[in-house]
Amino acid sequence: MKKSIRYVLLVALALIIGYNSVYFKKLDEVKAGAGKTFDAAGYANTYFYKELPAETAKAPDIDKLIPLLKTDTANTFKTYGHALAIGTVKYFLIKGSGAVNNIDDNGLTVSTTAGNSIVLGTSYVYGNAVRDASGLVDVNKFSNTMDLNNISAEVDKIIRNKILLPVMPQIKKGSRVEFTGAIALNQAHLQLDGIEVTPVSLKIAQ
Amino acid sequence: MLFIAIIAVACHNSPQASQPKKVAVIVSTLNNPWFVFLAQTAAAEAKKMGYETKIFDSQNNTALEADNFENAIVSGYNAILFNPTDANGSIVNVTKAKTAGVPVFCMDREVNSTTVATSQILSDSYSGCVEMGKYFVQTLHKKGKYVELLGIVADNNTWARSKGFHSVVDDYPGLQMVAQQSADFDRNKGLEVLESILQAHPDIDAVFCGNDAMAMGAYQALAAAGKANHVKVFGFDGAEDVIGYVKDGKISATAMQFPKVMAQTAAKYADEYFKGKRTFPQKIPVAVELVTAKNVNDYMAYGKK
Numbered sequence: 001m002k003k004s005i006r007y008v009l010l011v012a013l014a015l016i017i018g019y020n021s022v023y024f025k026k027l028d029e030v031k032a033g034a035g036k037t038f039d040a041a042g043y044a045n046t047y048f049y050k051e052l053p054a055e056t057a058k059a060p061d062i063d064k065l066i067p068l069l070k071t072d073t074a075n076t077f078k079t080y081g082h083a084l085a086i087g088t089v090k091y092f093l094i095k096g097s098g099a100v101n102n103i104d105d106n107g108l109t110v111s112t113t114a115g116n117s118i119v120l121g122t123s124y125v126y127g128n129a130v131r132d133a134s135g136l137v138d139v140n141k142f143s144n145t146m147d148l149n150n151i152s153a154e155v156d157k158i159i160r161n162k163i164l165l166p167v168m169p170q171i172k173k174g175s176r177v178e179f180t181g182a183i184a185l186n187q188a189h190l191q192l193d194g195i196e197v198t199p200v201s202l203k204i205a206q
Numbered sequence: 207m208l209f210i211a212i213i214a215v216a217c218h219n220s221p222q223a224s225q226p227k228k229v230a231v232i233v234s235t236l237n238n239p240w241f242v243f244l245a246q247t248a249a250a251e252a253k254k255m256g257y258e259t260k261i262f263d264s265q266n267n268t269a270l271e272a273d274n275f276e277n278a279i280v281s282g283y284n285a286i287l288f289n290p291t292d293a294n295g296s297i298v299n300v301t302k303a304k305t306a307g308v309p310v311f312c313m314d315r316e317v318n319s320t321t322v323a324t325s326q327i328l329s330d331s332y333s334g335c336v337e338m339g340k341y342f343v344q345t346l347h348k349k350g351k352y353v354e355l356l357g358i359v360a361d362n363n364t365w366a367r368s369k370g371f372h373s374v375v376d377d378y379p380g381l382q383m384v385a386q387q388s389a390d391f392d393r394n395k396g397l398e399v400l401e402s403i404l405q406a407h408p409d410i411d412a413v414f415c416g417n418d419a420m421a422m423g424a425y426q427a428l429a430a431a432g433k434a435n436h437v438k439v440f441g442f443d444g445a446e447d448v449i450g451y452v453k454d455g456k457i458s459a460t461a462m463q464f465p466k467v468m469a470q471t472a473a474k475y476a477d478e479y480f481k482g483k484r485t486f487p488q489k490i491p492v493a494v495e496l497v498t499a500k501n502v503n504d505y506m507a508y509g510k511k
Contacts, residue, residue, distance in 0.1 A: 086471060086492045124343065128333055139487055152333070188510050
């Protein structure tokens with residue numbers, strides 16, 4: 001009797017070990033896993049709609065940032081500027097409002113509330129400004145630089161298609177607009193005239 | 207006191223303690239001034255930090271590069287600042303160094319692995335060419351026929367530049383690429399290839415070149431064909447002669463790379479590694495800046511004024 005119990009236990013043990021030692025998976029699932037690529041569009045979507053709004057909400061007004069850049073350049077770059085790449089170009093998140101003075105191939109020339117002339121670059125939305133300006137994207141988390149390039153491309157695509165396309169036909173010369181966005185500045189050759197803003201949001205002021 | 211004296215003598219006799227650490231600079235070629243500048247700057251920076259340095263020339267040959275790695279490891283070099291000859295072919299050499307416990311810091315060109323080099327400090331060619339693409343579209347007013355001269359087809363930079371450029375330009379259907387051909391990053395080949403393309407497409411409006419050497423060759427071909435005033439040429443690198451040509455209005459734009467920044471960063475990382483740091487970004491981009499007639503006076507060969 002004792003012997004038979006021992007055999008039953010041994011068989012049960014062998015079955016448990018055997019069951020847990022072998023796994024079956026569908027071949028197409030394995031292939032899909034092996035060729036898994038970074039989902040830049042998904043990343044960009046989360047970044048743009050879920051993470052970025054909190055950062056743009058606390059971004060400085062461009063009319064406050066420009067005087068700071070003139071009087072305390074180094075500290076302002078350190079406090080507000082971000083960039084993934086090593087170099088002297090940094091990106092800044094800003095917000096602002098003003099009147100549209102001109103509309104041309106480069107975008108909207110806007111005179112801000114404090115009288116600064118900036119260009120809302122609505123025609124050529126390409127590059128890393130919006131990806132980098134928040135400081136949220138960490139270069140150390142990416143081993144493939146192409147993934148980072150694709151994030152920029154997808155973020156810019158959202159801005160072109162979802163943000164600018166619906167609002168641009170309504171904007172005319174003289175319209176008052178409110179915007180958030182990102183700007184690129186080179187600390188080595190600081191140029192504050194006609195700063196180009198890559199829009200993150202753009203609406204006609206009520 | 208006796209104990210301290212013994213320790214002092216022991217330290218004095220120890221080769222590890224008395225000799226400075228050695229840093230090897232292994233560069234793809236010394237037959238191109240850009241890479242000479244990169245290698246010499248890396249060696250000078252490491253020397254400035256107190257390390258013994260030596261430059262090894264791989265002459266664009268992966269087999270010779272393998273010999274250079276072998277020599278560096280056997281000769282007791284403690285770190286390698288490396289500019290690879292081949293993104294895939296160089297992996298085995300970096301792996302050899304890693305196995306021997308020698309950290310490798312890639313400069314400018316990458317290897318297609320994220321596990322063998324300690325860090326890779328790379329020109330952000332893609333983003334540089336996105337900016338170039340924007341300027342290209344604006345300069346041509348969104349329409350015209352153009353030619354693209356590619357670099358060495360096995361080099362990742364060739365495709366990073368081409369992809370960055372096309373990520374913008376391909377959104378404008380009025381811009382038509384009539385020919386895309388490799389000229390191996392070489393000035394003479396750039397001249398020959400464009401001469402031949404001009405036979406079939408005499409009515410082009412622009413040439414986008416993956417580096418400045420090809421841009422110089424392309425400009426020469428256009429000047430010989432009497433088309434230099436009409437056809438716009440765009441380069442990439444920030445080489446001395448092209449900076450001059452941008453100033454003179456002969457070349458529309460180039461993208462400035464910063465070999466000095468890459469070399470300094472690689473030497474700094476090696477220094478930090480010797481001092482115990484072990485966590486480095488696997489691939490860190492170095493910004494590339496667009497140089498046009500508007501801002502050319504801010505720049506000089508291989509960097510900013």
